[in-house]
Structures are given as structure tokens and as C-alpha cells.
Amino acid sequence: MAETVLKIENLGISFGGLKAVQNLNLEIKEKQLYGLVGPNGAGKTTVFNMITGVYKPTTGTFYLCGENLTGKSQETINHKGIARTFQNIRLFNNMTVIRNVMVGLHNQPEYKCGMFTSMLRLPRHFKVEKAMRQRAKEILEVVGLLEERNSLACNLPYGKQRKLEIARALATSPKLLCLDEPAAGMNPHETQELMDIIRLIREQFNVTILLIEHDMKFVSGLCDELTVLNFGTVLAQGETKEALQDPEVIRAYIGG
Amino acid sequence: MSKFRNVKWKQYVAYLLLIAATCYFGFFGLQRSLDRITTILLEKAAVAMILAVSLNLVVGFLGELSLGHAGFMCVGAYLGAKTAVALTASMGPGNELVILLISLLVGGVAAAVCGVVIGLPALRLRGDYLAIVTLAFGEIVRSIFENLPDEMFGGSLGQQAVRYIRHHLFIIGFILVILTLAIIQNFIRSKHGRAVTSIRDSEIAARATGINVTKYKLMVFTISAFFAGIAGVLFSFTQNKVQPTTFDYNYSIEILVMVVLGGMGSLNGSLIAALLITYLNEQLQIVLTGDLAVLRGLMYALVMILLVIYRNAPALKVFREKASIKNLLAKLKTHDPSKIHDDEASWDRVPTKIMVDEVLSVDIQPQSPYTPDKQWKEEK
Numbered sequence: 001m002a003e004t005v006l007k008i009e010n011l012g013i014s015f016g017g018l019k020a021v022q023n024l025n026l027e028i029k030e031k032q033l034y035g036l037v038g039p040n041g042a043g044k045t046t047v048f049n050m051i052t053g054v055y056k057p058t059t060g061t062f063y064l065c066g067e068n069l070t071g072k073s074q075e076t077i078n079h080k081g082i083a084r085t086f087q088n089i090r091l092f093n094n095m096t097v098i099r100n101v102m103v104g105l106h107n108q109p110e111y112k113c114g115m116f117t118s119m120l121r122l123p124r125h126f127k128v129e130k131a132m133r134q135r136a137k138e139i140l141e142v143v144g145l146l147e148e149r150n151s152l153a154c155n156l157p158y159g160k161q162r163k164l165e166i167a168r169a170l171a172t173s174p175k176l177l178c179l180d181e182p183a184a185g186m187n188p189h190e191t192q193e194l195m196d197i198i199r200l201i202r203e204q205f206n207v208t209i210l211l212i213e214h215d216m217k218f219v220s221g222l223c224d225e226l227t228v229l230n231f232g233t234v235l236a237q238g239e240t241k242e243a244l245q246d247p248e249v250i251r252a253y254i255g256g
Numbered sequence: 257m258s259k260f261r262n263v264k265w266k267q268y269v270a271y272l273l274l275i276a277a278t279c280y281f282g283f284f285g286l287q288r289s290l291d292r293i294t295t296i297l298l299e300k301a302a303v304a305m306i307l308a309v310s311l312n313l314v315v316g317f318l319g320e321l322s323l324g325h326a327g328f329m330c331v332g333a334y335l336g337a338k339t340a341v342a343l344t345a346s347m348g349p350g351n352e353l354v355i356l357l358i359s360l361l362v363g364g365v366a367a368a369v370c371g372v373v374i375g376l377p378a379l380r381l382r383g384d385y386l387a388i389v390t391l392a393f394g395e396i397v398r399s400i401f402e403n404l405p406d407e408m409f410g411g412s413l414g415q416q417a418v419r420y421i422r423h424h425l426f427i428i429g430f431i432l433v434i435l436t437l438a439i440i441q442n443f444i445r446s447k448h449g450r451a452v453t454s455i456r457d458s459e460i461a462a463r464a465t466g467i468n469v470t471k472y473k474l475m476v477f478t479i480s481a482f483f484a485g486i487a488g489v490l491f492s493f494t495q496n497k498v499q500p501t502t503f504d505y506n507y508s509i510e511i512l513v514m515v516v517l518g519g520m521g522s523l524n525g526s527l528i529a530a531l532l533i534t535y536l537n538e539q540l541q542i543v544l545t546g547d548l549a550v551l552r553g554l555m556y557a558l559v560m561i562l563l564v565i566y567r568n569a570p571a572l573k574v575f576r577e578k579a580s581i582k583n584l585l586a587k588l589k590t591h592d593p594s595k596i597h598d599d600e601a602s603w604d605r606v607p608t609k610i611m612v613d614e615v616l617s618v619d620i621q622p623q624s625p626y627t628p629d630k631q632w633k634e635e636k
């Protein structure tokens with residue numbers, strides 16, 4: 001029996017009376033590829049914002065590998081092992097690609113290096129910098145951005161920016177990787193490539209992946225299990241095929 | 257040959273030039289063959305360079321607008337002068353260098369403490385709001401020193417300062433410039449500097465990537481204030497009296513203009529701009545005497561306005577591209593603007609500059625416009 005990585009219990013949040021998400025329960029097992037789908041405004045991004053500490057949930061709790069992280073700060077949650085990408089890309093635009101990834105490596109224990117060590121340029125500083133650069137290159141290789149490592153993040157085409165966000169999130173060596181519409185704005189070829197990359201990442205980095213996506217082909221091709229949200233409530237939950245054939249779900253998508 | 261082009265000497269150009277200047281002027285300074293005007297100019301330049309470089313850390317790299325840099329300098333100058341006077345009385349002459357060093361430390365640390373104090377609101381406020389707080393801070397500090405009892409800091413007459421090592425104080429000044437540059441540059445070109453610039457580019461993403469934003473904001477404000485304090489102590493040693501009116505709002509703006517003129521996020525630019533403005537200021541002081549002296553203040557406003565227009569005017573777009581240093585270098589075939597060689601070289605290229613308006617008008621709205629409701633009662 002695989003270990004539970006993320007467990008969400010009765011999670012809910014409201015904004016000025018609007019219940020954006022309510023009574024959400026879900027459980028993600030180790031190395032699973034879990035999908036979170038639903039029509040626009042269903043509350044998917046809000047769920048991400050809650051489990052990454054951007055919003056404090058109004059009700060409920062969530063656990064990462066058994067540890068209660070509800071109400072913790074974004075930084076702490078990242079250190080504990082949840083990393084994310086953003087629906088509207090947020091890169092460090094004025095920095096090079098490789099440096100974006102190196103920011104992700106910042107808190108890894110093996111790259112620890114005090115401020116004064118850097119200011120005085122002690123040998124440790126150079127060692128750490130070199131190791132970080134090496135590691136960043138390895139990560140960039142996986143997502144296929146090694147060639148572009150020295151261009152500015154803002155000069156990358158859209159699809160590559162999304163990949164860079166994934167690379168940066170991966171650099172924090174998360175247990176759970178949350179991808180918010182990773183394929184949005186990509187052409188079919190890029191989407192196919194991304195599917196391979198995501199599978200590769202899961203194997204190489206041993207991460208569990210939770211992803212939001214509108215592209216149903218993408219979702220059914222990748223995800224083992226799904227949760228379908230509509231107006232903040234769970235419509236269906238379970239194996240991808242079954243969940244997508246649920247009459248409630250079909251109604252919500254087609255409308256009526 | 258290609259190796260030569262990639263070599264790391266480029267990153268040391270500023271140091272080399274500064275060391276060369278120190279040796280050159282120092283040689284004549286020690287022989288007492290420099291005239292007063294030159295030594296005064298050099299002293300002022302050293303103070304200005306330290307101020308500009310340290311302010312650039314906050315404005316250019318952290319991306320927060322600070323209008324109170326003169327306030328930190330003021331703290332350093334007053335406490336440095338007070339320490340120096342007290343020590344001179346007790347230790348007597350002959351210990352000038354020791355006294356200077358102790359004063360520098362006291363002034364720097366006192367300013368750094370103020371940096372922490374001003375860094376705290378910086379955690380909650382951004383952009384224009386923070387600018388107002390720092391502005392207020394500068395004014396408050398100045399008026400505190402002015403209004404304290406005369407026995408403490410001399411009140412509105414000013415604090416007595418010690419003015420020795422007259423002829424070669426500028427050598428110490430230049431050494432301090434080199435140290436400041438080295439420490440701040442090393443900080444920027446390290447993982448810590450990367451963390452700071454990541455906060456500038458996107459605070460939300462930096463948090464999500466696990467960067468401790470609180471720690472780094474405080475750190476930057478503290479370091480910046482520390483060096484402003486150092487500049488203040490150095491300044492106090494060039495004066496007979498430290499007067500509160502020196503550290504007014506205009507002085508903070510003067511430093512800011514240096515940073516903006518030199519390019520936010522470019523330390524070398526700050527150095528050059530500091531030199532230029534100090535020199536211009538000195539020349540204008542000679543030309544504009546009497547009632548015309550008011551016009552000197554106009555210079556900064558003019559420089560600032562022209563810069564913003566130059567950087568943003570659509571009509572000047574073609575000219576800007578033609579005149580940009582990057583493209584000029586490309587013409588000389590020493591530099592390919594599309595490539596940034598930071599990879600193999602062992603140093604971090606300083607991130608590209610950001611524009612004036614990016615700092616001046618960062619999102620005015622607080623971080624998240626909506627906050628979740630406290631608790632919603634489950635209907636039964």
C-alpha cells in the first residue's frame with residue numbers, strides 16, 4: 001500500500017460570503033498523478049492557493065505526509081515539500097533562465113552558505129555556486145531548456161516559460177508538485193512533449209504530481225485519478241475514466 | 257583570444273580604476289602637493305560613491321524606493337562625530353586612525369539599527385507607501401538631532417566634529433569606497449543576491465519558491481543603512497561641525513538621482529554617476545553664487561525628468577536602441593547582446609537594470625485585495 005502524500009479534510013474557504021471552495025476531501029498517494037478539473041471559476045486555483053499557504057482556509061485541514069500544514073506560511077509550506085507553478089506565469093523576468101532555477105535551489109541543505117561567507121568570498125562560496133550551477137543544468141536538461149539557460153526569462157516563448165516554472169518548482173525538491181494549467185497556451189506538439197516531460201519528472205524526481213488542466217485529452221492521458229469541482233463543490237471523484245463519465249460531470253461541462 | 261574576451265577581468269574594472277585613482281592621488285596627497293579644492297572634491301566623491309552604491313542595493317536590487325537615505329547618513333555622522341570627540345578627549349592625539357575606525361564602527365552600527373527599524377514597515381508596505389515612510393524617517397531623524405538638548409548633539413548649531421588627517425583623509429575615503437563596493441558586489445553576486453533580486457521580480461513567486469522574504473528585506477535594509485552610516489561618519493570627519501540642515505530631503509533626492517542616473521541595478525553606474533554629480537555640483541557652486549544658488553536644486557529635478565522622458569518616450573525608441581551601450585559594444589564585436597555569458601565565468605552577472613517607473617509605481621494595492629472571511633458558520 002502506497003503512502004499518502006497529501007490528505008485534505010473538509011477544506012473550505014469563502015470570500016465575502018462567496019463560498020469559493022467547500023467540503024473538499026481528497027487523498028493523494030505517493031507517486032500518483034492526480035488531476036483537478038472543473039469549469040472556469042470552479043475553485044481549482046483557490047485550492048492550490050490554500051494548500052500552498054497563499055490563502056488561509058476558513059475551514060478544514062490538510063496534511064503533507066501526515067504533518068498538518070494548515071495555516072502555515074508560504075515559505076514554510078515550500079520548505080516542507082509543496083511546490084507550485086502559477087496559472088498566470090510568474091517568473092523572475094529580469095534574471096537568466098539558469099538563475100531562475102538556482103533561486104529554487106536556494107534552500108537546499110547541501111547548498112548552505114552564509115551571508116558572510118559570500119561577502120568575504122571564502123572557498124565555500126565558490127564550491128556552493130559551482131554545485132548549484134551544475135544541479136540547475138541537470139534540472140534544465142530534464143525539461144529541455146538547457147540550450148536557453150543564458151537568456152532572460154522574459155525573452156522565452158510562452159511554452160518554455162511554463163516549462164521553466166516547472167523547473168524552478170522542481171529545484172526546491174518537493175514531495176508534491178502542483179501544476180496550474182501547465183499546458184495552457186501550448187500547441188498540440190508542445191502539449192505532447194509536456195506530457196512526456198511530466199511522466200519523466202515523476203520517475204526521475206520521485207514526486208507526486210497534482211495538476212489542474214482544461215485539456216481533457218491531456219488529463220485522461222496522464223492522470224490516474226481525478227477530482228471534478230464545480231462551483232466549489234466536488235462533483236465526482238475517482239479513477240479518471242469513471243469520473244469523466246459521471247452524468248453530473250458531463251452535465252456541468254456541457255451545461256444544462 | 258576568445259579566452260581573453262571571456263576573462264573575468266571585466267568584473268574587476270571598477271576595482272582596478274578605483275585602486276589606480278587611490279594610488280595616484282594618494283601619492284600626491286601624502287606629499288602635500290594637492291590643493292585644497294582637489295582634496296575636498298575627492299572627499300566628497302568618496303562619500304557620494306558609498307551613498308550611491310548602498311542606496312542602489314535597496315532601490316535597484318530589492319526594488320523598493322527609499323527616500324530617507326540621508327537619514328541613515330545623519331545617524332552615522334552624528335554618532336561618529338560624538339564618538340570621535342569623546343575619544344579624542346580621552347585618548348589624546350596620536351591615535352587618529354584608531355579613533356577613526358572606532359567611530360566608523362559606532363556610526364555604521366547605529367545606522368544599521370535604524371535600518372532594521374525602517375525595514376520592519378517595509379515588510380508590509382510597498383512602492384509609494386514605503387517611499388513616504390522612508391521620507392518621513394529621514395525628516396524625523398534630522399529633527400530629533402536638531403531638537404535634542406544642546407549638550408547632547410549641539411542642537412541646531414550642530415555637533416562639534418574632529419577634523420584631522422586633513423590632507424589624506426580622502427585616501428581612507430577611497431579605501432572605504434573599495435571595501436563597500438566589494439562587500440555589496442559580493443553580496444549581490446551570490447545566492448543571497450539572487451534571492452534579493454527574485455523578490456524584486458516577483459515577491460509572490462519568491463515566497464512560493466521558499467525564499468524567506470522577511471529575512472532578505474530586513475537584511476538589505478540593514479546592510480544599506482550600515483554603509484550609509486559609514487558614509488556619514490566619513491562625512492563628519494571632513495567637517496568642522498555636523499549640521500542638521502545638511503541631511504534634508506534634498507540630500508536624499510540627490511543620492512537617488514545618482515542611483516537612477518547610473519542605472520538601477522548597476523553598481524558601476526552608481527559610481528560613475530556619483531562622481532559626475534559631485535563634480536557638477538562643485539562646479540555649479542562656483543558659477544551659481546548668491547541668489548542663483550537656488551538654481552542648483554533645480555538640476556536634480558531636471559536630470560530626473562529628462563531621464564524618465566528619455567527612457568520612456570516612444571519617439572526616442574530608435575535612438576535609444578542605437579545609443580544603448582549593449583548595441584554599441586555589439587558593433588565593436590566584443591559582445592553579443594543576445595547572449596549573456598554568466599555561465600562558465602565564476603561570477604554572477606548583475607541582473608539587468610530595471611526602469612525608474614517600475615520602482616516608482618509598483619502595485620499600489622495591498623498584496624491581496626481580498627482576504628478570506630474569518631470563519632463561516634456551517635448552516636444547519
Ligand SMILES: Nc1ncnc2c1ncn2[C@@H]1O[C@H](COP(=O)(O)OP(=O)(O)OP(=O)(O)O)[C@@H](O)[C@H]1O
Nearest residue numbers: 015020038039040041042043044045046047087626
Ligand atoms: N481573492 C479572492 N477574492 C474573492 N474571490 C475570489 C478570490 N480568489 C478566487 N475567488 C473566486 O473564487 C472562485 C474560484 O476561482 P478560481 O480562480 O479558483 O477558479 P478556477 O477554477 O481556477 O478557474 P479557471 O479555470 O478560470 O482558472 C471564482 O468565483 C473567483 O472569483
Ligand SMILES: [Mg+2]
Nearest residue numbers: 044045046087
Ligand atoms: Mg485557475
